Every structure is written in C-alpha cells, then in structure tokens.
Amino acid sequence: MLDERKRRVLQALTDDYIQTAEPVGSRNLARKYNLGVSPATIRNEMADLEEEGYLHQPHTSAGRIPSDKGYRYYVDELMARWEPGPAERSAVYREVVAVRRAMEEMIHEAARLLARHTQYASVVAAPRLEASVFRRLDLVPLDETRVVAIVVADPGFVQHRIVEVVRPVTQDQCDIVADRLNRRLFGVRYGDIGRDLLSGIKDEVGHPELYDAVADLLTSGLGDRETDKVYLEGTLNILSQPEFRDIERARSLLALLEARDILTQVLNHASRHSGTTVIIGQENPVPALRECSVVSATYRLGDEVIGALGVLGPTRMDYSKAVGMVQYVANHLSEALMGLVRGH
Amino acid sequence: MLDERKRRVLQALTDDYIQTAEPVGSRNLARKYNLGVSPATIRNEMADLEEEGYLHQPHTSAGRIPSDKGYRYYVDELMARWEPGPAERSAVYREVVAVRRAMEEMIHEAARLLARHTQYASVVAAPRLEASVFRRLDLVPLDETRVVAIVVADPGFVQHRIVEVVRPVTQDQCDIVADRLNRRLFGVRYGDIGRDLLSGIKDEVGHPELYDAVADLLTSGLGDRETDKVYLEGTLNILSQPEFRDIERARSLLALLEARDILTQVLNHASRHSGTTVIIGQENPVPALRECSVVSATYRLGDEVIGALGVLGPTRMDYSKAVGMVQYVANHLSEALMGLVRGH
DNA sequence: GTTAGCACTCTCCGGCGCGGAGTGCTAAGA
DNA sequence: TCTTAGCACTCCGCGCCGGAGAGTGCTAAC
Structure with missing residues (x-):
C-alpha cells in the first residue's frame, strides 16, 4: 500500500513523536533521520500520508502527528522489535521468577515490575482458578x-x-x-x-x-x-505523561481506572485471542479510553490461558518497548507459575 | 489570649477560607458573617491577628489566610462540633457494621467510607494482632x-x-x-x-x-x-482540591502516599495517645507532608488499641467534619469488631 | 521527480495597561 | 478611646498586541 519512502517517513515521524510528544515537522525529520531527501520532498510525502489518514495536523502550520491509523500501521508493520536488556532480564528474574511464593504475590510483583519498567500504568488480571488443582x-x-x-x-x-x-x-x-x-x-x-x-x-x-x-x-x-480482581500499578506514571498535564483529564482517567470492572472488561476483550494484543485509541471499546492504548498479553499455567496482563498509556506510547516488555513478562510469569506447580 | 471579637473574626475567616479556598478580605467577612462591625474594624483585628501569627497574607493587598497556628487555635477552640447526619449514620451501619465478615474486610470498608464521605484521602492501619485470640x-x-x-x-x-x-x-x-x-x-x-x-x-x-x-x-x-499494612483510599480526592491543581505538587504527594511506610509512620505517631489527633501542616514530622493535615483516631478491640485510622488532606481541611467523621467511624468500627468476637 | 525559494499561517511568549479587590493610614465621629 | 468613612496605594489577573519561530503549500527551476 505505502511505498518504501512513505513507510520510512511514517516510521521516523512516529518514532520522533513518541519520543518528544511534539508535532514533527519536515525539516526536523530531514535533519535527525537521514532519509536522503530534502524537507520539501518529505513535506510532499507527509501531505500524501495525511490525505490517506495516517497523519494529521493539530492546526495548519504545525508539524504532523500520527493518527490512530498511523499508529496501527506502525505497530503492525514498522516498529523495531524491542529486546529486553540486562536490566529488564535481571529484574524479571529477581522480582518475579525468584519469588517462589504464593501465586498471587508473583502476579502482583509482575504488575509492579511492568509499571516500573515501562513508566505506564500496568494492569494484571488475577488468574482464573480453573486450571489449578x-x-x-x-x-x-x-x-x-x-x-x-x-x-x-x-x-x-x-x-x-x-x-x-x-x-x-x-x-x-x-x-x-x-x-x-x-x-x-x-x-x-x-x-x-x-x-x-x-x-x-x-x-x-x-x-x-x-x-x-x-x-x-x-x-x-x-x-x-x-475473576474480577485486577492488580493495578503505576497509575502515577500517567501523571508524568505530557498528554495528562491537564489535571481534569488526568483525574477522569484515574477515576476510570479506579473502577476496576472497566479494566477487567478491557483485559477480557484482549485475552480472547491469545498472544499479544494492541488496542489503539479509538479501537478501544470503552469510550473513555479513546485517547489511550493498551498492550496486553495472556499468561498461562501449562497450556491453559489463565489470565492477562498489560500496560495502559497514551496513544503516543512506546509500542515497541511496551509490546516487548509485556510479552517478556507474560512468558516468564507463565514459566514461573509452572515452576510453582507441585513436583517441578 | 484572644478577646472575643478576635476569636469570632478568626473563626469566620477560617470557616470561609475552608469553604472557598480564596484569601478572605475584610469586606467579604463583614458581609457574610454578621460580626456587627465595619470592614475597617475587621481590618484592624486582622492586622493584629496577623502580627500574632494566626493569619498571613499571600501578598500585600490580598485577603488573609489562616496560618498553621491559626488552624491550631481554630481546631482547639473555635470550630463547631460536627454531628453525623442520617446519611453518614446509615452508611457506617450498612458498609461497616453490617459486614459481619472478616475483620480485614470491615477495616477496608471503613477506609473506603471515610474517603467517600470526607472527600479526602483516607488511611487505615491494619490491626495489630496482639489482642486477637x-x-x-x-x-x-x-x-x-x-x-x-x-x-x-x-x-x-x-x-x-x-x-x-x-x-x-x-x-x-x-x-x-x-x-x-x-x-x-x-x-x-x-x-x-x-x-x-x-x-x-x-x-x-x-x-x-x-x-x-x-x-x-x-x-x-x-x-x-x-503491622505495616495500610489501607489507602480516595487518593484521587486529593486531585480535586484546588491546592493540588498544580500537577507536580499532586504527583509528588501521590508518590509519597504510594510509599506506605511514611503513612504507617504518621499513623503510629498519631496513635501514641489514644483518642483523636489532629496534625496540622508544619507539625507533621514528615517534611513532605508539611502542607497537609492529618486527622486520626485509634480503634480498639475491647479495651485494647489495635490500630489507627484517619484522613489526609490539605491544611485547608474541613476539620470539623473530618474530626467528627473519623471519630464516628473509629468508634463504630471498634464496636463492630467487638461484635465479631466469638460469643457476641 | 526533486528541491530551493518564498509568502503565508498559526502558536507561543513577553510586555503593557486596566479593572478589581484589598490593604493601611488618616482624620472625623461616637 | 474605640469605631468608621474616605482615600491613596499595591498587587494580581486578564485581555490585547506584536514579534519571533516553526512549519506549511505552492511555484518554478533543475
């Protein structure tokens, strides 16, 4: 659909916007990412991308911002794969896997860790009991x-x-x-x-x-x-995001999160298909979360899916890291839970 | 120490400021509360009260605000006694006393109720076990x-x-x-x-x-x-307070509350003397809480003090209601816990 | 198809002036 | 001696203005 250069422009622009939270201009883009063409050319590409719905402008004569459609394309096709570094690996090991205690504690720790390492809010649905003995x-x-x-x-x-x-x-x-x-x-x-x-x-x-x-x-x-129990951690991180500098917005989102049933709903929605799910802005079934994205994955006991965990942040989210981290934690939590089962 | 008219001025001014969160001027005071004297006279009284440290001005040519010393005097000598109305009574009954379940649940419910009815954050220290059997x-x-x-x-x-x-x-x-x-x-x-x-x-x-x-x-x-377990509820209420319209302030306070040990410290400090304690602003041993007040009371199992509960809000707090409500909940929680003991 | 140049648009920000609220002081009245 | 009316003064908040900066779209040349 998009030719190679448009893809590169969209990717660079999204990367930049995720990092800076400022609308991205053609000149900036040309300078920071060596796309090999002049700002004017990038401007043309950007105009095309906007026409096709991948970008939009907050106002004329401002830079561009990815639209939900743009993020979707970015997540599905463009973003770099994030790999956990030593810090993340050791944290997951120390704080989740090594806690060979009650299942709930492990899960709670997983939530905390996820929040701390992504700087978004984390949500973990407590496990369904069905699979336990x-x-x-x-x-x-x-x-x-x-x-x-x-x-x-x-x-x-x-x-x-x-x-x-x-x-x-x-x-x-x-x-x-x-x-x-x-x-x-x-x-x-x-x-x-x-x-x-x-x-x-x-x-x-x-x-x-x-x-x-x-x-x-x-x-x-x-x-x-x-089943309705949800661990929610790092709600404060949300206040650090520039999109929630406005206190009223922040308050209404936090109030929403406090009502755990909404979160359960979102996680359940996500855990229908196993694997990692990314819900971007408007795609969210909950209207009040239309300016947020949720990255979630399921965790297992043996072969059976028993719960879901994820992070919630602004649509301008570091999807690459979020997806990577959520997957990594989900996998290691699953393994660790299996390790708890009698006889392992 | 203060003559009757100064007391009335301080009381009216504090009441007004608690309600409006705006510095209170002499003209306003004279109009709303019929003190029987002219604004000019009130101005003189206010100047005196300021000199003695009960009030201060945010800047010249603004109204006055009670200082911590002013609040202290207000709490100790001036404020009206608040009595629970039917709404509060029935809520305490329904949500705390009638929950004849696990002790912890009752205590948790007490925390929620306190937060909801005061619109501040509530803190409840989980009970010490010593007194249980x-x-x-x-x-x-x-x-x-x-x-x-x-x-x-x-x-x-x-x-x-x-x-x-x-x-x-x-x-x-x-x-x-x-x-x-x-x-x-x-x-x-x-x-x-x-x-x-x-x-x-x-x-x-x-x-x-x-x-x-x-x-x-x-x-x-x-x-x-x-012992270190603390139930914290209604942190969001804090964001509604105008003193925390500034997001950075709000964030740092919320971050502080998230670290529960600080709260334990404050509650412990309060529960040294049984009965109700009011800590105002600077009086707080925790420096970061110098702009907050804490109203707390102990709860008992039989005759033994086993924990403490309270509310935390800005120094401009509705002390009358806070004290009344905290006391009411503490007493009824104590009774209800006694009712749980085998054989009652 | 690409790019330099240019005119245009829109936001952001500091400076300015003004109205409003409140004060302290002074002097007159009870 | 205490109270109060009057008045000059201070300071905040707000709207307005203008310039700087960033970015765009268009045109014409390469």
Whole structure:
C-alpha cells in the first residue's frame, strides 16, 4: 500500500513523536533521520500520508502527528522489535521468577515490575482458578453460625471466605464436611469441580446446610469474585505523561481506572485471542479510553490461558518497548507459575 | 489570649477560607458573617491577628489566610462540633457494621467510607494482632519443601504464609506439628504467644525444622508484615482540591502516599495517645507532608488499641467534619469488631 | 521527480495597561 | 478611646498586541 519512502517517513515521524510528544515537522525529520531527501520532498510525502489518514495536523502550520491509523500501521508493520536488556532480564528474574511464593504475590510483583519498567500504568488480571488443582479445604468455625472456609489450590494459592449458616454448627461437623470433601476432591482440577462430583456425599455429613454452602463456594463462589480482581500499578506514571498535564483529564482517567470492572472488561476483550494484543485509541471499546492504548498479553499455567496482563498509556506510547516488555513478562510469569506447580 | 471579637473574626475567616479556598478580605467577612462591625474594624483585628501569627497574607493587598497556628487555635477552640447526619449514620451501619465478615474486610470498608464521605484521602492501619485470640493453625504442604501455614484468629481474621524448609516434609508431619500447636494455643491471646509457651513441644514432633519455622511465624513473623499494612483510599480526592491543581505538587504527594511506610509512620505517631489527633501542616514530622493535615483516631478491640485510622488532606481541611467523621467511624468500627468476637 | 525559494499561517511568549479587590493610614465621629 | 468613612496605594489577573519561530503549500527551476 505505502511505498518504501512513505513507510520510512511514517516510521521516523512516529518514532520522533513518541519520543518528544511534539508535532514533527519536515525539516526536523530531514535533519535527525537521514532519509536522503530534502524537507520539501518529505513535506510532499507527509501531505500524501495525511490525505490517506495516517497523519494529521493539530492546526495548519504545525508539524504532523500520527493518527490512530498511523499508529496501527506502525505497530503492525514498522516498529523495531524491542529486546529486553540486562536490566529488564535481571529484574524479571529477581522480582518475579525468584519469588517462589504464593501465586498471587508473583502476579502482583509482575504488575509492579511492568509499571516500573515501562513508566505506564500496568494492569494484571488475577488468574482464573480453573486450571489449578484442589489440594485442601479447611473449615474453622468462628462462632455458631459463621465458618471460615479456606481453600488451598496447587500453584501456591490460598483463599478464604466466611460462610454463614442458619443452623448452629460445631467443630466436629466442620471437620466431617471438610474431610469428606477433601477425600473426594484431592488432586481434582478446579474447573472440573461440579455438582455431579459432589453428589452422594451430602447425606453422609451431619450438617447439610453447611455442606451446601461450601459446595456452592467450591463450584462457583470462589471464582466469581476473584475473576474480577485486577492488580493495578503505576497509575502515577500517567501523571508524568505530557498528554495528562491537564489535571481534569488526568483525574477522569484515574477515576476510570479506579473502577476496576472497566479494566477487567478491557483485559477480557484482549485475552480472547491469545498472544499479544494492541488496542489503539479509538479501537478501544470503552469510550473513555479513546485517547489511550493498551498492550496486553495472556499468561498461562501449562497450556491453559489463565489470565492477562498489560500496560495502559497514551496513544503516543512506546509500542515497541511496551509490546516487548509485556510479552517478556507474560512468558516468564507463565514459566514461573509452572515452576510453582507441585513436583517441578 | 484572644478577646472575643478576635476569636469570632478568626473563626469566620477560617470557616470561609475552608469553604472557598480564596484569601478572605475584610469586606467579604463583614458581609457574610454578621460580626456587627465595619470592614475597617475587621481590618484592624486582622492586622493584629496577623502580627500574632494566626493569619498571613499571600501578598500585600490580598485577603488573609489562616496560618498553621491559626488552624491550631481554630481546631482547639473555635470550630463547631460536627454531628453525623442520617446519611453518614446509615452508611457506617450498612458498609461497616453490617459486614459481619472478616475483620480485614470491615477495616477496608471503613477506609473506603471515610474517603467517600470526607472527600479526602483516607488511611487505615491494619490491626495489630496482639489482642486477637488464636483459634487454629493449618499446615498444608505444597511440595516437599514448601508448606502453607494458615492461621485463623478470633475476630474473623485469616492469614497465610508460605514456609520453606530444607528437609523434605510430609503431610503427616504437617498434621502432627499443627495438631500439637493447636492443642497448646487454642484460645490463647496472640500477644501472649511466646517461646516459653511453645517450648517442650518441639521434641514431640517429627520435623523440628518445620516446627521452628512455624513457631517463628507465630511469635513474630505474622505480625511484622501486617503491622505495616495500610489501607489507602480516595487518593484521587486529593486531585480535586484546588491546592493540588498544580500537577507536580499532586504527583509528588501521590508518590509519597504510594510509599506506605511514611503513612504507617504518621499513623503510629498519631496513635501514641489514644483518642483523636489532629496534625496540622508544619507539625507533621514528615517534611513532605508539611502542607497537609492529618486527622486520626485509634480503634480498639475491647479495651485494647489495635490500630489507627484517619484522613489526609490539605491544611485547608474541613476539620470539623473530618474530626467528627473519623471519630464516628473509629468508634463504630471498634464496636463492630467487638461484635465479631466469638460469643457476641 | 526533486528541491530551493518564498509568502503565508498559526502558536507561543513577553510586555503593557486596566479593572478589581484589598490593604493601611488618616482624620472625623461616637 | 474605640469605631468608621474616605482615600491613596499595591498587587494580581486578564485581555490585547506584536514579534519571533516553526512549519506549511505552492511555484518554478533543475
């Protein structure tokens, strides 16, 4: 579609704009990037690129800025591939891979690292439980009608909820329910726990109501709230971006980010296709994020996609680094999670 | 020290400035608050108040602004007592007291509520464990050298840590260690768990290393990290304050808040004396918070102070409402926590 | 097809003047 | 002696203006 020279102009211009946040003029472009032609020629090319929708001018007699279409072309075809340097490699190793602790901690650390190294905001969706393996359930009565249910799943994953029942419950009853369920479920993949698997036990236990409540929790309840959990880090970085020098803009974006469900939505949208996804400006389904871009990738436990992580910044984003970093972190997080699974 | 008329002028001026964020002039003051004297007289009083350090002028020929000393006098002697209205009462009930779930959730909700109703940032220090009562320990092996230790304490409080050992450990060994410790510790106040209480068991269990690691966790480890845990909510509210219209200021404050240890420090400083504390501007030990005020109060479990909560805003803060609200929430949180304790 | 030259446009920025708000001082009144 | 009206003065904020700078599009020559 675009001839070689137009591609080079678009690439140089986008690189420059990403770096400086200032509209880029022909003279500047000719000086900094040796395109081998004069500013006048570049002007002509720029006019063509604008006509085709890849660039636009904030006002006559200003330099050009890439449009969303321009960024899209840049991301798909032009940008250089970014490779992690020693700093990034060692940081990922130290702060994510080496944390052989709870799964959640690793994921949280991944979010922090991503934010710190890209200088954008990072978003990480907490993992879906389906792929993890049930290990143990404990029921501890708090008082007569409230019981703490604690579930441990395989890659270092602990969750607890308080279950309320109407009929008073004793420690012994808790132990029986827990024991039966543990026998039945040990080693079972979380996503495979269903009503059928749990049937036939109910009559054996002394407190059917408790049993029901816990079974509910196991089949659906635990996942529900966790799926929506999103780690958000580096929101402050956004304030450093010149596009958010205007405080009202910054505020409305930050307010949006605070409402985590929007982010979940964006990440879910992204995690439909595995691999790395780049959503640029207008492409974003959420209207309020039309001036932002999101780079995201999925992470896995074994072969199964269990979550997504990404960075969010202005459309004028360093896509090359963002994509590279997100991919790198996603891959190493996946590996590290696999390393947590019992027996590895 | 100050005669009645000076007190009234200082009060009116502070009220006005808190509301409008604009330097207050004599004419304005005379018109809005019927002080019964002319602007000229008020001018004289204001000049006196300035000389004594209660007010200052941003520049000649501007109105006056309370100084830190002025705010201090206002807080200690002048401000009206704020009482929670139906909105606040019902919100506290619905969102904190009625959440009869885990302690942490309640506390987190308290932080959110405080932020929402004051429009400042809220800070809540997670409770010290000392006052809670041990109920149950569970040890679940993840793999041969890593064990999840889960501790349940009385007011609906669950924590877990991953413990690493060198010598491989089996499920049975875990069960024995847990069982011995549970027998010994059930019903013991957390703060009373010490080495002496745990002595004599070590030889009974099959895995002394695991025993040691868990004992360590119980005597010191669990508390350590939790004490530093701080819930921070409503940081965005700060951006709405006109004193932070300047983005750089806003950014540096937000960056400071992100480093939670500073907040812990401030709250700890405040929780030395029980009751409500107001730290105004310069009084703050943290230099970067010299333009902010913090209103905080302690919350209790029974008679014991276990944590602190507060709000943070510009020195031009609605102290009356802030103090009232912080107190109200602290009291009701304390009550609600007591209500969680087994048997109530 | 490329490029030098040129006229034109638009933003940014410092200087200027003006209106408004507020002050301090003085002198007259209670 | 305290209060207040009057007045001159100060300083900020704002709109206006003009020049410098950056960039463009067009034209004509190479």
